[in-house]
Amino acid sequence: MERLNSKLYLQNCYIIQENERxxxxxxxxxxxxxxxxxxxxxxxxxxxSKASATNTIPDLNLSSSASTTSAANSTEP
Known part of the structure; x- marks a missing residue:
């Protein structure tokens, strides 16, 4: 019984250390x-603040080709 208590005590100490980590x-x-x-x-x-200063919606696309394409399409009649 005492051996079991010692084993459980050591496990408990390990769990406490791991919990702290x-x-x-x-x-x-x-x-x-x-x-x-x-x-x-x-x-x-x-x-x-930049968008409100220029009254535009910022383009969140990371590729410059997407904004170039949309700009080209907006100039067509």
Whole structure:
């Protein structure tokens, strides 16, 4: 019985250590997530201020060929 208690105690200690490690990792990931969210909000804010200054909707397409094609199509009669 005492051997079983010792074994369970050691398992419990291991679980506590692993829990602490995972808690620290989750905390770091949360901090990174908050930093990325803040960066995204700043970029969106800059994009929105530029768009409102020129009264245009920003093109979210990353390829320049798509915006070139749409510009060429808009000049056709």
């Amino acid at each position: 995972l808690r620290k990792k989750a905390q770091l990931l949360n901090q990174e997530n908050q930093a990325l969210l803040s960066e995204l909000k700043q970029k969106l804010s800059k994009t929105n």
